[in-house]
Amino acid sequence: MPKPTVQPRIAILGAGPIGLEAALYARALDYPVTVYESGQPAEQVNRWGHVAMFTPFGQNCTTLGLETLLRENPKREFPGDRAGVTGREWRESYLLPLAESPRLKDCLQLQTTVLTIGRTGWRKTDAADTGKPLPPFRLLVRTAQGQERFDTADVILDCTGNYPRPNWAGDAGIPAAGEIASRPQVSYWVDDVLASKKPHYAGKSIILIGGGYSAATTMVNLAALAEEQQSTWVIWLTHADRGGGPLPRVPSDPWKERDKLAAKANNLACRCDGNLEYHPQTHVEELISHGPDKGFRVAGKVLGKPMSWEVDRVIANVGYRADLTICQELRVSEPAGQFATSEPGYYILGMKSHGRKSGFLLAEGFEQIRRTFAAVSGQKTLDLYTRKAA
Numbered sequence: 500m501p502k503p504t505v506q507p508r509i510a511i512l513g514a515g516p517i518g519l520e521a522a523l524y525a526r527a528l529d530y531p532v533t534v535y536e537s538g539q540p541a542e543q544v545n546r547w548g549h550v551a552m553f554t555p556f557g558q559n560c561t562t563l564g565l566e567t568l569l570r571e572n573p574k575r576e577f578p579g580d581r582a583g584v585t586g587r588e589w590r591e592s593y594l595l596p597l598a599e600s601p602r603l604k605d606c607l608q609l610q611t612t613v614l615t616i617g618r619t620g621w622r623k624t625d626a627a628d629t630g631k632p633l634p635p636f637r638l639l640v641r642t643a644q645g646q647e648r649f650d651t652a653d654v655i656l657d658c659t660g661n662y663p664r665p666n667w668a669g670d671a672g673i674p675a676a677g678e679i680a681s682r683p684q685v686s687y688w689v690d691d692v693l694a695s696k697k698p699h700y701a702g703k704s705i706i707l708i709g710g711g712y713s714a715a716t717t718m719v720n721l722a723a724l725a726e727e728q729q730s731t732w733v734i735w736l737t738h739a740d741r742g743g744g745p746l747p748r749v750p751s752d753p754w755k756e757r758d759k760l761a762a763k764a765n766n767l768a769c770r771c772d773g774n775l776e777y778h779p780q781t782h783v784e785e786l787i788s789h790g791p792d793k794g795f796r797v798a799g800k801v802l803g804k805p806m807s808w809e810v811d812r813v814i815a816n817v818g819y820r821a822d823l824t825i826c827q828e829l830r831v832s833e834p835a836g837q838f839a840t841s842e843p844g845y846y847i848l849g850m851k852s853h854g855r856k857s858g859f860l861l862a863e864g865f866e867q868i869r870r871t872f873a874a875v876s877g878q879k880t881l882d883l884y885t886r887k888a889a
């Protein structure tokens with residue numbers, strides 16, 4: 500199909516790993532592109548930067564990205580394809596250089612938040628089937644200086660991730676009693692309990708809620724902390740009871756680091772030795788903070804029986820969800836794995852495309868980018884990732 504003469508203006512929301520890769524793809528195709536990032540490039544990766552990634556370095560990059568960096572500096576060195584890296588090592592060796600590269604630098608607007616998006620002169624309630632082309636997207640944007648302005652785009656790639664929007668620790672997806680008021684005191688993140696957050700957790704009684712890989716990472720690190728500082732006491736609460744520990748073991752898991760983490764965390768749960776308690780089949784019903792640094796009361800049902808605890812700290816690694824306030828004036832519903840939406844020209848890529856489902860991996864995001872640009876360009880077989888990096 501011949502290239503359209505007027506290229507669509509592309510707005511990319513978020514300069515996380517997927518936003519940066521999407522911007523690179525757009526630049527390679529000569530599309531006019533603007534990337535809006537509310538913080539710094541790969542801001543969220545930096546928050547969990549101490550975590551060892553499941554996937555080796557080579558799986559966390561694209562040929563397009565490596566090619567771009569090598570073209571600029573043929574002597575640049577990267578970790579090996581099979582090297583295990585932490586989030587921070589990946590960010591520093593690959594994502595930040597990409598954001599700094601002349602290819603992307605000019606199109607990045609840092610510390611610039613997209614507040615909400617509509618369509619010029621159009622409302623969600625307007626009939627969509629008039630046959631007329633839809634007007635362009637209208638973005639309300641706020642700069643670091645607090646100034647607001649409107650920008651226009653024809654295609655939106657929403658790569659804003661999920662990490663800052665944690666789920667609730669209560670049952671049924673809703674908050675536990677008291678959790679709304681206690682939210683500022685609870686940590687919903689994968690805290691670096693062995694380094695920057697060590698003074699906050701060492702020697703404390705801690706409840707950890709959650710049974711996924713983030714909770715497993717926190718558990719393994721808390722167990723190491725408890726080994727080092729014997730007065731630390733950890734109580735792990737999970738919904739699941741698989742027998743053999745809370746984490747699923749993926750048969751022949753292609754990501755060995757993920758399987759090792761699951762095995763370690765399950766082992767800790769089953770042994771329950773030292774200063775660790777594990778309570779499966781637990782539903783948290785009450786989560787009350789007594790004030791900043793004054794501890795918590797947590798209550799719920801364990802195997803159907805009421806139980807409560809008084810502890811110093813609560814960590815709730817209970818997953819994340821998509822924030823849809825940006826696109827609430829468009830026909831976009833909560834994503835659950837799909838990247839195209841009911842709003843023509845609006846795509847949700849990356850971690851956010853999974854909505855509340857965990858398990859997003861970068862390889863899926865790179866494939867979403869490829870398919871999105873194949874759709875936008877009208878060239879079904881377009882694939883800029885088939886080339887090998889130099």
Ligand SMILES: Cc1cc2nc3c(=O)[nH]c(=O)nc-3n(C[C@H](O)[C@H](O)[C@H](O)COP(=O)(O)OP(=O)(O)OC[C@H]3O[C@@H](n4cnc5c(N)ncnc54)[C@H](O)[C@@H]3O)c2cc1C
Nearest residue numbers: 513515516517537543552553554613659660849850860861
């Ligand atoms: C602890 C942890 C470990 C992981 N390990 C792996 C792994 O080993 N392998 C793997 O493949 N995947 C892994 N993932 C999953 C996934 O690859 C990462 O979460 C990845 O960072 C997702 O990239 P993203 O670009 O979709 O979202 P994010 O990294 O969350 O980036 C979103 C960006 O959008 C910005 N933003 C948000 N809202 C706005 C707005 N309104 N306006 C402008 N900017 C905005 C944010 O500041 C951020 O920079 C891991 C995830 C976590 C949490």
